[in-house]
Amino acid sequence: MARLRQVLLGICLLGMMAWTWDALPYYATADSLSNQPSAAMAEDNLATATFAGGCFWCMEKPFDDLEGVVATTSGYTGGTVENPSYEQVSAGGTGHVEAVQITYDPTQVSYDALLSVFWQNVDPLDNRGQFCDKGSQYQAKIFVQTEQERQLAEASKQALASRFGRQPIATAIETAQPFYAAEDYHQDYYLKHPVRYNFYRTACGRDKRLTEVWGTSPH
Template sequence: MRPILRLVLALLLTAGPALAATETAIVAGGCFWCVESDFESVPGVKEVVSGYTGGTEKKPTYSKVSRGGTGHFEAVEIFYDPSRISYEKLLRLFFRSIDPTDDGGQFCDRGPTYRTAVFVRDARERAIAERVRAEAERALGRKVVTQILDAQTFYKAESYHQDYYKGTRIVLTRRGPKRQSDAYEFYRKACGRDARVRALWGDQAAFAH
């Protein structure tokens, strides 16, 4: 066998299992910038993509979704290695990074777009999601309203929403021009996300800054 063919074969054999190891989970936890930022810090997570799902609009845009009427949630698709982190563990982290008792939105972001949900693809995922939701309800001693819904088409959000939390461009905020990453941190703190998660979950809180 020629050296170049041997090299190509070796690369394919090496890449195959790695590609096959990637699985995905779709959740909605309020502002997708924040959920993306949180889960990209988790060992075993390869990538998180911000987007829209759960609605009827075929080509949703941020302006359409935020105006309401599309039925879409702001959501994220999490790409992960199941040999390093399980779907169940991801959902446990998810429930402990949101306020699952709030059916009107999340933190300062109000309205149907910002409701919480887990989107499941099969009976196995549904069973896990229902178990983890029940555990969260017992831990809080309060009614959990996070929905478990059948997965629909996930639409990737506009490029400027991806990795928003670490962007370097200058954006205009209520406090003047800021680097995008600084604007994100200001928004997150002002919105009260971490403070509410800590107050609700205590030492079980995930990702709270």
């Protein structure tokens, strides 16, 4: 199952089955453009947060749907190799995890709200990866940039510990490291290839497991 995305990527990159998987090619829409930073928006007013929750395809949409989020970027962080490729990271030898970096307006959405979305979209009990994707490159992690973020992340993790009792919370909280944007074909995958994206989520058992953990799937 962990190789399912390589198969889908092969189809995507070769341009095969474009009209049978997805009825129409991807074009920029008002919704997708609304999640891109405006040139008129002062960068000083924005903040970033970085989370790893397994497949980065599946972590973009929940944050894009959150009011106050300006953009999401799939990428790699936490490793030792500069500018790693998808092939390097997916092989598990660089120390990176697949992650998503969120650019947001803190006057509209709080870091606490981002944490809530993060937890609801991961299996915090899995220390081997996430859903069908196993390996250190798919582990769920929170990367904090400030002491305040660390305190908020630790508090949210402690609250989960109380909820799940003796089941240990496997999600790590680490200091933010350099973030490298993934290749273009990974960005906005759920918008570009909605049928393939939904097939992957189902085949990987992501929504089924989220329902088991949280009682409902946010997807």
